Amino acid sequence: MGDNAQTTFLDEVAALPACDKINQCIQCGVCSGSCTTAMHWEYPPRKVIAMVRSGLKDELLKSNSIWFCVSCYLCTTRCPLDIKPASIVHGLESIALKEGYKPPTTTTTMYRTFSESIVNNGRIYEFGFMFKYYLQTNPLAALKMLPTALKLLVHRRLPLTPKRVKGKADLRIIIDKLSAGVGK
Amino acid sequence: MRYYAYYPGCSMEATGLPVEKSIKAIAKPLDLEFIELEDWTCCGSSPFAGVDKSKAIGITARTLAQAEKTGLDLVTPCSSCYTILQEANDLLKEDHKLAERVREALSAIGLSYNGTVKVRHIVEVLFNDVGPAGLAAKVVRPLTGLKAACYAGCQQVRPSYGFDDSEYPDWLDQMAQSLGAEPVNFPLKARCCGSSLVISESDVALDLIHRLLQNAQDNGAQCIVSTTCPLCFTALDVYQPVVNGMFKKKFNLPVLAITQMIAIALGLDIKASALDGNVVSPQKLLKPFLTSKPQADKAETPA
Structure with missing residues (x-):
């Protein structure tokens, strides 16, 4: 640090x-x-x-x-x-x-899984990133979310597969180009 | 017909689908055409900026560059996308070092951005380009007497991009009124729903959602008319049963996106208004309106 x-x-x-x-x-x-x-x-x-x-x-x-x-x-x-x-x-x-600080919250993991979802798919894959977040933090907490997830599924608001777009290749290039000299 | 470049944002393909469907349904009757950007990518939202702001602005710039090629205003229904796009647009003009690095990154994918795009929220488009009077003129099913708490949320009105009042906005109220509804006083109308923490710090977010629902109910609302933001809409609708369980409450406040409300007033059916996508069903509350006969003289061709 x-x-x-x-x-x-x-x-x-x-x-x-x-x-x-x-x-x-x-x-x-x-x-x-x-x-x-x-x-x-x-x-x-x-x-x-x-x-x-x-x-x-x-x-x-x-x-x-x-x-x-x-x-x-x-x-x-x-x-x-x-x-x-x-x-x-x-x-x-x-x-x-x-710098690898470990504050007492899982929001750090949420940020990481959210951002990975963007890089991997080009768009946020809501189901996938939430699944990964719970797996990395507290899989038992996912059980508490199950009724909510089911309601979303019933109302067709939680696609179970990612919508990968071609533009994700562009995002990787942009991110690579901006990796040198982070900050400014 | 007015034309716009359209950027729905990722949530509109999932949790925000009912809002998205209602937007598509009302566009034509209101003489608006939203042309979706081809192969658009995520704006990054707050979490990506929290990981690396420069990269976040880089990926947002791709969307701005795509929109610039169309020569049209860039419209989004998501308040988070709206704020992210506006901020990137400003920073690319103010921070020359950053702008130069982003310019190089964009040229590597064959794009360029000259800072000419006007970013707009769909609620602002509805208010300024159609307007309460324009809406009223097309109403065939007035929602007379429906008591509505109008919820703008945070990022539609803050940080201020000249859009409504940042403390006590009333554009949604004016539009709801033009559809025949009766907006109630709603002191928390521009307070946060906490949706960015609903996964990782759910107790904090549910506490905020609880306050909003209680405040709307205490002021006599029969329903909440929300901004088109899919995050606000989902927080109030999908998490309402969770709030009931946690706080031992019995809220049953249907949440209508303003575009769903407009769809009903324009005479569109349940499917086109996407009312079947709402977790807290608004169908009982709206039954008197949905079964009433549209006023024939103004009726649109059925959707």
């Missing part, structure tokens, strides 16, 4: 797309007050930003914070300085995943 010696945690975050205004934050707390799921975060959004600026990388990325973001954009729409807290949170997620 080593930091690059020349680059601070703050630099690393600020270099990600749509995260460059983090230095303008005035710590007013509108983001934390607006956040739909703040009660579940170990450190709510305002503190997340303060921790990035203080270099508390391990403490932050080992916590469950950021993984409860539901992308509702209340923070982003209301932020008086337009710093885009939701983009910063998603940027932090990508750092945590890349």
Whole structure:
């Protein structure tokens, strides 16, 4: 999980797309007050930003914070300085995943299986990615979901085979091309 | 006839199918034609951006480049796709380093993007290009007295792309009203359904869905009229029985996508409106309207 010696945690975050205004934050707390799921975060959004600026990388990325973001954009729409807290949170997620942090949530596995589904099929294969997610986390939890899955099947809303599209080859090329020098 | 490039998004081929069918059914009667992008691929949605934002923008750019070739506005019914496409479109103009890398990646697959595409949400198209008055003029089966809580959700109105009000939107209410329905006050109409966490943190998501259903019911709604977003629609409809089990409630609030509601008011049948795809059946609630005779003078040819 080593930091690059020349680059601070703050630099690393600020270099990600749509995260460059983090230095303008005035710590007013509108983001934390607006956040739909703040009660579940170990450190709510305002503190997340303060921790990035203080270099508390391990403490932050080992916590469950950021993984409860539901992308509702209340923070982003209301932020008086337009710093885009939701983009910063998603940027932090990508750092945590890349550097192998293990926060106490299975949302990390959901993100991975979801993204793999895109790369493998070109489009999300809902049944397949959910199946893989449950297999990798808690297969017993899948049993709890069975009645819901059956309802979807009965109403013809859960195709059991992926719709693979030719464009998936394009996606692989795009991803390969953008793999060099991740971040910027 | 108005023409649009159409990007349904992945969920519209699965959990969102009833919404997708109703969109296809109302297009022609409203003089709209949605031309689906050929061989489109996933926008990446929030999870892919959480894994790698630059790559996520790269795959979204493929869709923008495909749409640019058509010269038409790019319309999507999914609020998540809408936000992802809008953000990529903005970032490719603002972040020159990123734009350059994406340009190289696109050229490797024989595409280019010059930033000219206008990304639009289908609800915004219905409101601005057809409009409440335009809808009212085509109503043959007014939904008189139907009390509806109109749900916009998050990403249709946030972050703001000049679409309705980000705190208390009312475009869906205006359209529902033009169909004869009676929108009720619904304070949580733009609060999140939590659908992005419904798999991995289901208790958190179910808590949010519970609040929405309770709020709609407390305000006297007989049904929820939802945005076309397949994620919002599925959260409120498919997960309603799960919420009932978890919170010991007896919600029975049919969830109609605005496009399903328009289909009924236009005189289309249950199949065309895709009402048979809803888990919480709206058929009993809508029976008085579905059995009423369409007003002959405005009736469309049957679908």
